[in-house]
Amino acid sequence: MRIINDPDPLIRVEELTKRYKEVTAVDGLSFAVNHGELFGFLGPNGAGKTTTISLLTGLARPDSGAIRIAGRECAKNPKAAQHLIGVVPDESNLYPELSGYDNLCFCAALYGMRQAERQMRARELLEVFGLEGAADRKFAGYSKGMKRKLTIAAGIIHRPPILFLDEPTTGIDVASARQIRQLIADLHRAGTTIFLTTHYIEEAERLCERIAFVVQGRIVEIDSVVNLLQPVRQRRAMLITVSGSVEGLCNHLAGAYPQFTFQAASADQVRVESSDTISIGPLVRSIEDQGGEVIEARRLRPSLEDVFVRITGIDLDAMKKEKGGGGQ
Amino acid sequence: MNQWIAFWSIMFKDVRAYYLKPPNVSWGLIFPVAWTGMFFIRSGRGLDSVLDLLPGVVAISVLFGTTSMLAVTVTFEKKNRSFDRLLLAPIPLSLLMLAKTSGAILFGVFNAFVPILLAQFLTDLSRIAWMTVLPAVLLVAIASTFLGLFIAVSVSEVFEAQTFSNFFRFPMIFLCGLFFPISALPAFLRPLAFALPLTYGVDILRQGILGQSMLPTGLNLMILIGFCLALFIVSLRNVHRKWIV
Structure with missing residues (x-):
């Protein structure tokens, strides 16, 4: 450095x-x-x-x-x-x-x-x-x-x-x-x-x-x-892709797991964040209890994107599309 | 840093990229020939009229050659932002604009000698005072080029450059004594004639080619130099004001 x-x-x-x-x-x-x-x-x-x-x-x-x-x-x-x-x-x-x-x-x-x-x-x-x-x-x-x-x-x-x-x-x-x-x-x-x-x-x-x-x-x-x-290095994050819509799912999961924060990342994706370890098993069961099916669950590396969104509140997807993609 | 390396490179790049292109060279040849032919036929005096027409044809060849090319090329470069490269170069703005206009000035001088070369085959040019004609050709080329620069800096689109050029050029053909004397103009138009730089350039050319002029050559030269300086300074200020905002 x-x-x-x-x-x-x-x-x-x-x-x-x-x-x-x-x-x-x-x-x-x-x-x-x-x-x-x-x-x-x-x-x-x-x-x-x-x-x-x-x-x-x-x-x-x-x-x-x-x-x-x-x-x-x-x-x-x-x-x-x-x-x-x-x-x-x-x-x-x-x-x-x-x-x-x-x-x-x-x-x-x-x-x-x-x-x-x-x-x-x-x-x-x-x-x-x-x-x-x-x-x-x-x-x-x-x-x-x-x-x-x-x-x-x-x-x-x-x-x-x-x-x-x-x-x-x-x-x-x-x-x-x-x-x-x-x-x-x-x-x-x-x-x-x-x-x-x-x-x-x-x-x-x-x-x-x-x-x-x-x-x-x-x-x-x-x-x-x-x-x-x-600030985000200690945070753990996971992206869960489900079949169907995540509408209502975030609220249900937030009620069941108050130690985690849930956010709809897209129409069929839920982002889970926590300062503790996130165990996927109970979450999958809760989603299935709600009639959903987990397609994919992926751990996310803490990144500057999280910092940027937290500080600016800007929609990243919109920002990436602004100049027609490419580059990444 | 050797700023003259940048100067010559800008000039040679423009000459190569724009002025030596076949359409422009042919424009430089066809246009004077067409104008000479038109006024030659109109005069009805046969080969006797060639020398009388020469000052006007030389002036119009320079005017059209310089203004159209410079106004269009500068506007084009500004539009596609390649002009920004020049503005980023560590050379003074005045030197940059001189480099940018020098190619057009050379093209204008080249255009001037096309009708002179043609006239060589049609009439006797032995009485021409070249020491008067040469500075006149150069000054008309400089004044016309700086007029083109003034136009280029005043517009933002290439088509506007063409239209705005014609706004100045066509009245000049009829008001500046190119093909008929200013004394033949209606009284209310004469002051306008004296407000245009080409009037003084044509007057020097008439003195050099025909041995007759309205004003003393020294005065004509001074006024023409004044026009060149004024147009260049105004254009520089406009570049500063409008392009570096």
Whole structure:
């Protein structure tokens, strides 16, 4: 585990606020990201994640608040730290009419890299991302996963010490998402400070050291993953799938087992939680007494999802469906 | 960091990706030829009219070539968010916009020489004062390109860029002294003619090609440079105000 309380964080944000007419997209955000940290910014659509990245990278102007990146004041002078940052936007935005190789060389040139260096770096990244076979194909002809990988490659072409990743695995196939997560982990191990926004909780839990939960432009909780998981670590949970509807079943079970909490997880699933051991036998019998049949009973590992739901009260299923799935 | 590497790369990328595409090259060739032919036939004076028509045709070729391409490409890049890549690059906004417009300026200068090359085969160009014509062509290309930039920054859709371009371009054909003198315009339209940059560019071209102009060349150059600066500064402010919100 890295140092959490860095006295001189690489990114420091204080009371950052951004309004678009009547809507407050970012509402008084304050946080810090330490050197070499992989920091997660987790929240549903419309939480202000992309706006925050736009503000930090100079694509948007804050209404108030302070942004310091590597000691440079960036709220008023966004160009001050742009040479230190790489940005991977939520949508692949490279040039459709250029080949993958030419796109990378062009992005390298934007950061002042000389021709020989940018050509070498472009070839190196195409190989790392497994795109060498498509180097000469136009970007417009790439698949979604390939586009995403090349967009990440473009974001790191100039070897930035700070990388902003906006929903990097949204809307792509499982294999590509897994590969991208591995690449993010590798970049982190190599010392890159990463600011990652996502609405995939498992992804954030797997990759990040610290996470901020963001809802409606505000941070509702910020801590290390270990600390966030602490309250649910002692809890035991089980998911029971029954034939037929669980309507009324939860109330019956709650009356019979007051030491457990029961919650309808879906139309045919009951979630059982307790701080004690949950024995499945008596529960199965009680369900059968009510005319139901247990199809499956599965122990659940305490996860960040539980913490997120507990803190924000947000419906996770709805959040996962927001951007069309993929990624997990 | 060498910011000029970024500058040249943006310019060469645009030239390669947009301006050297066959449809655009053919637009640069066909359009001036079509306009020359139209006014050539209308004049009814045979080959004698070629030199008289040349300043207007050169100016219109530059105007249409630069404004249509720049307004559309910038709006397209803004729309698909690839323009954000440029805004994220660690180079000053002014240098970025100069790089973005330099390809269009070159395309405009190329367009200007298409009618001049054609005229070479039809009339005697030995009396042309090239030292007057060349800066005029360059300044008309710069002013037209910056007008295209102003249009691009003012709209959000590609089709709006086309429509808004025509809002400026077509009145200019008739108001700026391209094919008939400003003195022939109704009195109430003349002030409008002097509010348009192309009027001064055409006047310098007329001086260089025909040896006659309304205003002294030095004054025309200064006014045209003023238009270029004003359009560029207003466009930069608009980029700052509208695109980095």
